[in-house]
Amino acid sequence: MSQETKLDVTLNCPVRLAAQDSILLGHGSGGRMSGNLLRDILLPALQNPFLDRLDDQAIVHVGESRIAFSTDSFVVKPLFFPGGDIGTLAVNGTVNDLAMGGAQPLFLSLALILEEGLPFDTLRRVVESIRVAAALVGVMVVTGDTKVVEKGSGDGLFVNTSGIGLVSSGARLSADQARPGDRVLLSGTIGDHGITILSQREGLEFESAVASDTAALDTLVADMLRASSEIRCLRDPTRGGLSSSLNEIAARSRVGIELDENAIPIREEVQGACEMLGLDPLYVANEGKLIAIVDPTAAEKILDAMLQHPLGRNARMIGTVTETHRAMVTLRTRLGTSRIVDLLSGDQLPRIC
């Protein structure tokens, strides 16, 4: 069917916008815009071998020990939501970043940026959540800071936590370690956290039975490492979802990743909300899930260990690392066809109809 219409126009799209000269919300999405921010502004200025790995944590040597070090800031709105609040997120988020390096989390710092007018009660509730979450993991908050900004300069409460942990001797986990033939494991259902937050947002409220999956994954990781040391890489697919984490791994390891759509567990409530809103659950945030890239010979053993753990009961093998289409993630759809799972540029936007 090459009855080519003769084009009487030049093949150029002319509506070029001025280059982005300021921060847009999309720069915080965990997608391609966030990556560009690192590539263009942060990495050139601060380059060093630890930072260049772009893992969730840096692994530094101190004497004979390998120490994992990570930091994360939390700006969630609303502060309280089904399944948790900004306090539980702040502890679990940094604990998980350490755990993805194979580390046992030990100590946290806590920095609070408080907006003028924030009720004491709100702060007390959040601090209590932090206490409980830290106690559950067995980490101590050993240093901290508080700052107050004028009304209108913050969103009630911003939290930053940093943490250090001790890396277990066998673990050598990094996003550049995936090899063709490796298997991709996922610890449970995707999209729970992102859909929970979305369902609470002003202007978008909808009724949903789903709750955030926020959880500390350190003991799950410990069980997996005990089952086998043949784990190449661990990631917790937070903002940007499953697709962003897998795209990072594919790019850093120069491999392809092929997923099986039928194998990816999604709760009906999450699937339903995504269908209604026109969102793809592969891009929706999680706060208590992990992806593991593992050696094929150890995959079953590691999956078994995950299934035994309360946070891995819905674990599945969802894909394979391939030699083809390097630096790309593809998905075998339910119809048996194949498509790309790309990085999103900015935030996933609800569709019109």
Next chain:
Amino acid sequence: MKYLDEYRDEKIARGIVAELVRRVTRPWVLMEICGGQTHTLVRYGIDEMLPTGIELVHGPGCPVCVTSLETIDKAIEIASHPDVTLISYGDMLRVPGSRSDLFHVKAQGGDVRVVYSPTEALKFARANPDRKVVFFAVGFETTAPANAMAVWQARREGITNFSMLASHVLVPPAIRALLSSPRNRVQGFIGPGHVCTVMGYREYEYLIREFHVPIVVGGFEPLDLLEAILMLVTQLEEGRAAVENQYVRSVTYEGNLPAQKVLAEVFEVCDRKWRGIGGIPESGLGLREEYAEFDADRIFGTEGVTVDEPAECISAEVLQGLKKPTDCSAFGTRCTPENPLGAPMVSSEGACAAYYQYRRHAIAAKGTH
């Protein structure tokens, strides 16, 4: 998941494709009207399952993509007023106008918000009487009734700080314009299922009498689309041209009569400029004179804003189904979702964005542009 899995079944899909292979004797060019249908086709790789010779071209049914440059510029100008809160659907915020987009207005301190329903915008206006709340209403006949309802309700309640920048478009005049073009290649249409849920499909019978092309009103799930394609090919092979309804679980002949009533009460048919295509007579909906006090275009004096659409943009060819997104030399290189040069790269329903998101193999195959 119930009511979804049934429409995404691989075995049934393969069965329909086998039936297509059996029936098709020559090449046919079909167009799906809706952006939502394009999205499903590309996301599930349905076009790749079809027998060779059945070509799908992607129609102008992405509301974000066809909203004219000057309408976007009007929205940007209105949103830049310090006392204005501009509210719209998510995709609209990233569409480039001639100089900026709404995300940049927001980054510079403009109050721009996203909602799922215009009644949320009305709720915001009620709660914030000191703000001038403007709802940026785009979309086809599908979104128009809810927008009409918001204006109707605002008038009933006497809410004076709510207005609407209305830029609705209608499907049948667009099909007429496509079929009237001397360069038209399309031999059959998958009709817009959600539009017809509201409007019914009586209007499409006139088109068939005029142009003798088959139209099958189709749904949005993979099996809906495959079945609609099979129904179209069957008609074409038999030399018939009729309106048929594949999407029977949602569409009736008459459509949604209460929705049509509120539409007619608030809106009237007007001429409309389509991005990438140009002016099409009687192809839009604008607020009636009786609702002029809710017309943001008048309130903010933006009626005079006109911008020439850049004549050389290939999005015109894409939206008319004359070209595939991958035929553009800028596709995937100078034009990407984070730096869109044209509107079809912006919305996830836009043909260029759908190709970029799901078909980037094509870029690799094209080499370095």
